Amino acid sequence: MFVVMRSEATEAEVIGVKGLILAEGLTPFERASAGRTTIALVGEIGRRRGELRAMLEAAPGVDTVTPISKPYKLVSREFQPEDTVIRVLDTAIGDGSLTVMAGPCSIESREQLMDTVDFVAAHGATIIRGGAFKPRSSPYSFQGLGVEGLRHLADARQRTGMPVVTEVMEPSQVDIVAEYADILQIGTRNMQNFSLLLACGRAGRPVMLKRGFGATIEEWLMAAEYIASAGNPQIILCERGIRTFETSTRNTLDLTAVPLVHHLTHLPVVVDPSHATGKRWLVKPMAIGGVAVGADGIMVEVHPRPDEALSDAEQQLDFEGFAQMMDAILAVHEHVKDLHGDLNRGPGAGRSDGSPATDPVATAPAAEPAS
C-alpha cells in the first residue's frame, strides 16, 4: 500500500503520515514521483488493510491511498513508475546509456587486472568487474586473492576513473568490500542468502543482484525487495541464465526476463552472456540479443589469455573478442534504444502522460532504514 500526498502537502503533513505508519509497527518508505511525495508502508499488514487505508485517507495532506498487487512492493513499478537511475562516479546505469561491465572472472595478479582494465577502458567499458572473493563449487579450487584483490581493484579505479563491481559472499565481508568497491555484487548462489541481502541493503552502496540459476523471476524480485526493505533502493538486476535440461550451453539465458522485469519493476537490468552460455564464441551474439531486448547493460568476462585463466577459462573473451563485441553492441544499442520507451513496459505500466521522468535517486531523500 502506498500514500500519494497532495502536491501542496506540507513537510509537517508528510511527517505526520510517516508517524501514523510507524505507530502501527510498519515502516514508511518515501519517494518523490512526478512532483509528489509518495510513501510506501511495508511490514506484516495482514487483516488491518481496510482499517489502515481508511485511517490514512483521512490524514491531512493525503491525496490517495493505493494497494500494491504484487508481493514485492518497493521495487514494483506500481509504487514507482519512473525508472531508477543509479549514478556511480561519472557513469549512470538505467538512464538510457549502455552500461558495459568488463574484466576478468578472477583477479589473478595485479598485472593481469591492469592489462585487462586498460584494454576494456579504451574500448568502451563503463564499469570494471573482477572477482576477489570467489564462490567455487570445490573447496580445493582457487578461491580468489581476497583483500589483496580488492586493493588491486581500487588501484584500477584510480587508474581509469571507472567504478568497480565485485562479489561479496557473506555479511561479515560487506564492510571490507564496500570500502574498496563501488557496487556490491550478490552472486547467483547467494540470491536467497537473506542475511547477505539485508547486510548489503544497509551498506550504502549500489547492489547488483544476480538471478539465482534455479530462481523464478518473482523470487528474484522478492530478493531485491529484501535489499530495498533494508533502506537501499539502488539495485541493479543481472540475468545470467537459468538451469534447464539443455546441456549444450552452461545455462539457458532467459532474455525474456529483460522486458518482464522492466515491466514489473523500475530497476535497471543487465545481461551476463559469459556465465549464461559458458562458451566464448556465444558471448557476442547473446550480448547483441541482450542489448536488443532492452537491457540496460552487459556484463562480460575478459582475460588477456583466457586459456590460462584460473577460473572459467572456456567463457572469457580475449581482447580481440571483446573489441569485436563492443563494436557490435554499441551499433545495435544506437539503433534499438528508441524502441525501448514503450517496448519494455508492457500494458498499463509506465507514464501515461509521456512527461520526462524525474530521477528518483537524485531527488528522493534517503529511504528510512528498517529498524
Place this chain on the structure above:
Amino acid sequence: MFVVMRSEATEAEVIGVKGLILAEGLTPFERASAGRTTIALVGEIGRRRGELRAMLEAAPGVDTVTPISKPYKLVSREFQPEDTVIRVLDTAIGDGSLTVMAGPCSIESREQLMDTVDFVAAHGATIIRGGAFKPRSSPYSFQGLGVEGLRHLADARQRTGMPVVTEVMEPSQVDIVAEYADILQIGTRNMQNFSLLLACGRAGRPVMLKRGFGATIEEWLMAAEYIASAGNPQIILCERGIRTFETSTRNTLDLTAVPLVHHLTHLPVVVDPSHATGKRWLVKPMAIGGVAVGADGIMVEVHPRPDEALSDAEQQLDFEGFAQMMDAILAVHEHVKDLHGDLNRGPGAGRSDGSPATDPVATAPAAEPAS
C-alpha cells in the same frame, strides 16, 4: 562419413562411388558444394568404418573421405558448409532476407483468415501461417476446420501470391496437406513422431520443424536428420521455447539456440515468440531479440480480434501490434544483418575463404530417397 569427389571427376565415377555405397547396404546422399560433388553415406556403419573408408579412398575420382563427428550427418555443417536456402514461390528462407510468417493461430472462418492475410501482406509478411488441423491438449477443444481450412489457405495464397505454411499431425494427412500447403509444419508435440518425420521427408515439400518443448538441441537436429534421411534437405528449424521451472512466461525462449544451430547445421532457423512467451505484449521485444541474434525469420500469430480467438487468445497480436512489431524488426534486421556472417558460425565453421556461398538447393540434384 562423406566423400568429396575431385573437381574433374566424371559422372560415371560419381555413379561408381554411389554404387559402392549402396552395395554395402548404406544410402548415398549427393550435394554440390564449392563446385565439387560430395556424397554422404548414412546407415548403420558400426565397426566397418575403417574398412569402408579405405575402400572409398581407393575408388576412382575420389579426393577425400571425411568422418562426421556429430550424430546428425546430412544436416551438419561439417557435411555442407554453405547455408541451405529454401525457395518457395517468390520468397526465400535462409538467403539473408528476413522471413516473416504471420497469420491466425487457428483458421476460424474464411473472413477471419482473409482479413488477417490482407493486413499482414500489406505490412511486410512473407509467408502465411494458419492452423487447419490443430493439436489441442483437450479432446473437447476446437480441433480446427480441417480440409475446409486448407482450402481457405489455398485461396489466401491465390489472393496474395504468398506461400502458405500449416501443420500436419499424422502421416496419413501428409498428402492432403501437401496438396494445399507450400510448407509442412511439424508441431512441438510431434518433434519425435518419427513416422511423421519420415512421411514429411518423402512429401517433396519444405518442412518446418518446431523444437519439442522438452527436447535438447541435439535431439532437435536428430529429428531434422530423419527428414533429411528420407530424401528431403529443405528443412526450416523453429525455436518456440522450452519448458522450465519459470512460470511467468508460457515457455522459456532459448534464443541461444539460434547461433548454436547456425553453427552446428546449415539449416535456416526462425523464432516463434508467440508460443514462447504466451503474452501478447512480449511478442515484439522477443521478435526483436530473435532477429538480433541472427534468426532467419520470425513466426507470429495475428488475429483481427484476439480476445475472441478460439485458441491462444492471450498471445495473438492484433493488427496494430503486428504493424508495430514489423516496423521494429525490419529496422533491426537492417542493422544487424551484416553482423551475422561471422557471428553465428562459431569457431572453425563456415567458409574460410569468404567466397560467396553456392546455393546448394538450387544446384544440387535431388537427393537419393532412403529405400
Place this chain on the structure above:
Amino acid sequence: MFVVMRSEATEAEVIGVKGLILAEGLTPFERASAGRTTIALVGEIGRRRGELRAMLEAAPGVDTVTPISKPYKLVSREFQPEDTVIRVLDTAIGDGSLTVMAGPCSIESREQLMDTVDFVAAHGATIIRGGAFKPRSSPYSFQGLGVEGLRHLADARQRTGMPVVTEVMEPSQVDIVAEYADILQIGTRNMQNFSLLLACGRAGRPVMLKRGFGATIEEWLMAAEYIASAGNPQIILCERGIRTFETSTRNTLDLTAVPLVHHLTHLPVVVDPSHATGKRWLVKPMAIGGVAVGADGIMVEVHPRPDEALSDAEQQLDFEGFAQMMDAILAVHEHVKDLHGDLNRGPGAGRSDGSPATDPVATAPAAEPAS
C-alpha cells in the same frame, strides 16, 4: 458434467437421457457405479452449462447432475470413484495384485525373446514386454524387427499364456499391432500424438500410456482423456521419469506422480525404473520404491546378455538381476498392499462408505464410441 440415474431408473429412461445429450451435439458415456447408472456428457459445453443441467435434472429417472471440476472428465475419479481394473487373458491390472511387465527393450531374435520370456515367466512376471517397432533418436539406429517381432511376441504369448504389450508408433500401425498384441503401448515421445491416441482409443484393446518426459501430470491425464473419449476406458498409465537439470540419471523418476494420479483418476499406474534411471543397478531400489508408494505394477527391461543389447544396453537387467528384483518387490508388495486403500486416494476421494468396489470394467456396458 455427469448424470446419476435413480437406482430404479428403467432402461428406457437411460436411453432417453442419452438421447437428450446426443440431441445437444454432445457424447454420452455410460458407467455402472455402486449399482447406479451414471452418464457423463462430454464435448464443447461452453456457456450452455446451466441450461443443460436444468434440462437433465428435469428428465425422467434422473437423480442428480454433477459438474466435473477437472479438465479431464471420463478418467477423473469425480466421475468414477471405483478403481478401473483391466483384465487381459488370465491376469488383471489394478485389482490389488502386483503387475510385472518384463522382457527385452527390443526384440532382437526369436531366441533372445524366448530365453527371456521363459526366465521372467518362471520368476513371477505377469505380462511380456518387447519392442517390435522402436522409436529411436537416430534414423540410423536399429529400428526393430517390425512385424517379424510381433509374430515372435504372439508365439511367446502362446508359449507362456501371458499377455503381451508392445509399442505402436503411428495410427496406420494400430491394426497390425492390435492383431498380435494384447495391450497397445504409446511411448513417451508420442504422448501428445493426438491422432495416435484417438486411433488407439478405437482399437478395442487396453492401452498403456507412458508419460511424456516433458509433460505435466495434467497433460498426461488429458492425453488419457483422448483415449477414453474415443470409447476406450481401459487405460494403464506408466510413469517413466521426467526431464530435469539432473544429469546423474537419465531422467528423474517422479514417484509422487503415483499417489497423485491415484487420487485424481481411477486408472491403474505402473512405474518403469529402467527408462527413468538408465542405470541397471538403480532398477531394483526404484522398483521397490514404486511398489512402496502404491504403484499397480512395474515395467522393466530384461536381456539375456545386456552388454550385447542393440538398444538400452546400460539399463537392461540380466536374469540374476531380475530374479533379485522380483524377490524384493514381491516381499515389499505383500507388506504395503494394505496401506494403499486409504493411502493414495487423498482428501475427499474414493468411497466414503467403505463398500467393496464394483469392478466397473466387468460390469459396465461398452462405452459409446465417439462418432
Place this chain on the structure above:
Amino acid sequence: MFVVMRSEATEAEVIGVKGLILAEGLTPFERASAGRTTIALVGEIGRRRGELRAMLEAAPGVDTVTPISKPYKLVSREFQPEDTVIRVLDTAIGDGSLTVMAGPCSIESREQLMDTVDFVAAHGATIIRGGAFKPRSSPYSFQGLGVEGLRHLADARQRTGMPVVTEVMEPSQVDIVAEYADILQIGTRNMQNFSLLLACGRAGRPVMLKRGFGATIEEWLMAAEYIASAGNPQIILCERGIRTFETSTRNTLDLTAVPLVHHLTHLPVVVDPSHATGKRWLVKPMAIGGVAVGADGIMVEVHPRPDEALSDAEQQLDFEGFAQMMDAILAVHEHVKDLHGDLNRGPGAGRSDGSPATDPVATAPAAEPAS
C-alpha cells in the same frame, strides 16, 4: 588421493606421512577403516599428482596410495567404504535404525512446540525439528522467534531427552545456534553459501545439509565436501525435492538420489516429503517411498493445528496424520531394512567380504582441522 598405512604401521610413521603432506601445502585427513589408518590429502594438487604419489609410496609404513576419481574426496565412498554413523545424545543416524525428525515448521510459541514435541516423542520420533531463524521469500513474512525459539528448543530437548535440529542462516549465527542445538541445519537456499558451509564445518556439531532445489547431486556432494574439508565428517544429507516444470507438487521429490548418494558417499541421507510435495496428504505415501528406497530417516513438519500455522500451512501434518505415517513407515522399515545392505551400494561399492562395518566415527581420531 589417499594413503592406506600398513596394519603394523607405527604412530610415528603415521605422523611422518602427515608431515610430508603438510610440507606440500596440502591438508591430511585421517580415518580408521577396516583396522587400518587411511589418510586423505586434499588441496590444489594439480600437476604434482605423479610426483606426490611416488613420494608417499616410498614413505615408511605406507601400504598403498590410491587416487580418488570423484571431485569430492573426503565424503566419497572410495576413501571411506564404511557407512558414517552419527551419534547424538541417545540416538544414531545411519546405523540401520530409522531416524524420524519431526516438529513444527516454525516455532510459534512455547506451547505450540511443547504440545508437538510431546506428541511426536510418544509416537516414535527420534529427533526434534523446529525453525527459530526462518528463511522466507518475503521480507514481510514471519521471520521466526530467533534466540527465543532456540531457548524453547533447548527446553524441549531437556523435557524429552531427544536431540534437536534447527536451521542456521549465516556464519555469525553458528555459535549461538550451536550453543542450543545438537545438529545444525543448512537450508536448501544456502546449499552453496560456502562461507556458511565452512563455518558449520568448524562448529563441532553434526550438520544436516539440505539439497539445493536447483542443485545437481554432484554439487550437493561438493557442498558436503566443503563441510568435511573444514574438519567435520559428521554430515547428514537431506533430499527435499528439486525444481522442475511440474506444478502439481511444490517440488519433484528425487527419490533416486537416495540409492545414488548411498553408492557415491558414506554419508547418511534422510528424505523430507513435507517440503518436496507441499501437500499434507502426500507426505505419508512419499515418506513410505523414502524409507523403501533405503533412506536413513525421514524429516516431517507437524503442527497441532496446521491450518493456523504461520508458515507452510498446506504441508504440515496434524497429530493424527503423523501417527498414521509413523505406523506405516515403521512397518515398512522393518520389512525393507535387510534389502539395503546390497541394495544401495551399486557396482563395486561397499564391503566385498560382508564383514560388519566398523563405526568410523566412534573409532576414528578427530579429523585434522583445515588450518
